[in-house]
Amino acid sequence: MKIGAERRLFWSLCEGAEIDLSRRSQLDMVVQQVLSRGRHADIRFLLAKVERQDFKDSFERIKRYLPRPVKRFWEEWLGYPDPSSKRNP
Numbered sequence: 001m002k003i004g005a006e007r008r009l010f011w012s013l014c015e016g017a018e019i020d021l022s023r024r025s026q027l028d029m030v031v032q033q034v035l036s037r038g039r040h041a042d043i044r045f046l047l048a049k050v051e052r053q054d055f056k057d058s059f060e061r062i063k064r065y066l067p068r069p070v071k072r073f074w075e076e077w078l079g080y081p082d083p084s085s086k087r088n089p
Contacts, residue, residue, distance in 0.1 A: 001020070006042065028061050028062050031050075031055065035070055036066055036067060
């Protein structure tokens with residue numbers, strides 16, 4: 001599925017550029033940019049266009065590049081276990 005590159009988020013791409021969400025590298029670029037810089041409407045649009053498992057897989061690949069609070073929020077939203085609840089043996 002192709003989408004138009006939102007100029008506000010993808011300023012480095014040419015005017016009128018399209019992003020193919022079926023390509024893993026392009027999906028990862030979109031997920032990272034939208035989660036770290038997007039507005040509520042951008043996130044809602046992304047979640048409507050991308051299957052939950054594809055989103056989760058992409059998040060796994062890009063989460064190390066996200067700011068810590070953003071990463072923690074999405075880990076919680078996706079149902080990841082809380083790392084602070086782990087006990088040290």
